[in-house]
Amino acid sequence: MKEFIKINECDNVIIALRDYKKDEVIDLEGEKITLLEDINRGHKIAIKNINKGENVVKYGLPIGYALEDIKVGSWVHTHNTKTNLKDLNTYSYTPKFTDRKLDLKDIKVNVYKRKNGDVGVRNELWIVPTVGCVNGIAQRIKDAFLAEVGELEIDNINVLTHNYGCSQLGEDHINTRIILQNTVKHPNAGGVLVLGLGCENNQVADFKKTLGEYDGERVKFLISQEVDDEIEIGKNILIELYNQMKNDKREEVSISEINFGLECGGSDGLSGITANPMLGYFSDYIIALGGTTVLTEVPEMFGAETLLMERCKDEKTFEKCVHMINNFKEYFIKNGQEIYENPSPGNKKGGITTLEDKSLGCTQKSGTSKVIDVLKYGEVLKEKGLNLLSAPGNDLVATTALAAAKCHLVLFTTGRGNPYGGYVPTVKISTNTQLYEKKRKWIDFNAGRIVTENMSFEEITKEFIDYIVSVINGEKTNNEKNRFQEIAIFKSGVTL
Template identity: 65%
Template structure:
């Protein structure tokens, strides 16, 4: 196994693939470099002298500039490098499309075909509360329902708990209603009970109207304050839905029906070397099959946004991408928060130094395909191919936004590890083998083998096969652990 990697031949740093010690000698392109200090896995090492204010180059692009003179063999991190990013940039459309080398292999999976033309990879029964006040009632309804029906023959029954739906104004109120409506119409459910309290501002009548067209046989409603025994009434409605859902069967579907969300969290210095490029390869592969992928985490595009803009399908998509980026920057500035201080303590401990460093690694999940559309928060996917979605970097909020946009599954790369899941299967892909071996009950797939014994092409094929198995019904760890979350973006006042 190699102990360092130079990602791009123009880089003036290399990344440690293992923990390295002071005085250890590394060899880069036949040149010996002696380490001047200990360097942990995922962290950067200067391979030449770098003067103060000179750019630090990784992935072939600047990730910041040195704030002191840095010497060959030194550790490069937050103590001697600072971001180059500042303010809101002016952009220019400069299209540079990249040809996809994958071909359509006409692969299939077994999914649930819904009446609206969408396809689910699960057949679950959901309670969607209009307001967080009824979360506990929903739990009791499910308990009663299970007493009534015994062993389930569907995939799962769950409550999509959240703490909103009342005391919200403006955009927050609309966002809550929109995300909950997206969940109601999501193809991974075969039936939904919309459960209200009766006095919330996300009222049932308005909520129904906001849904537009929906399958009335598969969606039922209950206002708790209007019935004597809301537990029994709710359980009765679940039984009605269950009787319909029991007849649902998996059918052969084209891989073009898959919509996959792309997300990372707890990133480390290997994220942009192993897991994110692997997911990028899968994204290119799925798009070539006629399927769709969605990249979000807008603040983690800052510093790499021009690479995505250059891949816009046309000037309209380019302009939407510019708005996506600048609107989020203005959101930060509205609250007097720094735009470019994104890497978390865990990111920094794992070797990520600046936002450019993080973003250039993060956006690799999008592969090289053309960006066909840009979605606002709460909008659902309509165009097949690679899409961008407005949502923050927060793991729970972004993963929920991907699920709400219509994704049947989220691919979540991580170097630090995390157990959570959204309300759709949330596949954890580790950047390093160590976390995969330490947390096998969290991590579903190991991309760390890319720096050990696997080629990117071979591991991509393994990932494709695994994703198809999950689409066919194989559970990922968040499902096995019953870790399922719905988190809604909040930006304004709570009454």
């Protein structure tokens, strides 16, 4: 097992891959470095003297500047390093494209084909409330349905509860409606009951008018205040949908038909060394086959945004990327918040020092492919290839945004661990082996073997592809086994 790693030849820090004690000696290419203090796994060790004001360099790029003189062998972290980032920036389009050489072989997967040509990796029955007031009613309808039908002959039934749909104005109200509408039409659902109350802002009649094309045999509506017994009527609607869904069968298609969301949370010092680069290889593989991946969490692009901008396919896409970045920064400023109040306490404990440190690791999930399109929050995928999606870094909100954009699965890397899941299969990928061994009921795949078993990215990506194929074909992820399938909608305005 490797004990430390120097990511780029230009770096003036290395990353500890185990816990170190003061006075231990590291041999770095023949140079003996004595550690001046205890340094934990995932944290940075100075391998050169870094003068006050000089840049700390990781991934070959500055991740901040030294607040004081930092001696060789010192721990480099938040106590002696600060971000270089400022509020708003101007950018210029300087395209730079890279082709990663991949051993390509198309893979077939088994999915459900929907009437409109979409495919789903699950055949689930969903209840989607238009307003949080009927969350409890939705659960009662689900319980009554299960009591009558017994053992399910479909993949699952899920109530997608949320707190919104009323007392919202302007953009918040529109965002709630759009996210719920996109969810109703998601191809992982073979049947949907849209459950309203009757007096909410998010009126069912308006919801239907702006829903666009949908399969009326598979999407049904119920307004609770307009009927005597909403539990009984709702149960009967679910049974009607269920009896149609039972006949749905999986069919074979290319893996390139599947849309993959790319996300991370609870990152640590190994995120940019193991799991995130592995997802970058996976993303490039899927895109090379003609498929689609989606990178989100805009605040975790700050500091690495120019690396994404130079990969935009053309100037129009570049301008959309600039707008996405600066629009999110203006959101922080409007609310009187520091743009770079990031990383989180858990990130820092895991070894991430500044937002540049975090972002340079996070954006590796996107690989090296061209950026084909940039989506606003609530927009649905239009073009195959690598897409960027505007959404915050909050895990649940970002996952919901990816699913609402029509991602079939979300691939979620984590160094600290997180048990949650979205309403699409949410694959948890550990950045370190210790987390995988500790949280087997949370984590689905261990990318930490890149370090512990000295695996190459090509080797582990092939294993990861095999696992993803099994999930697409029906193997449940831990969030599905635990029934942790949640929805969260971005809110930025006034609540009445």
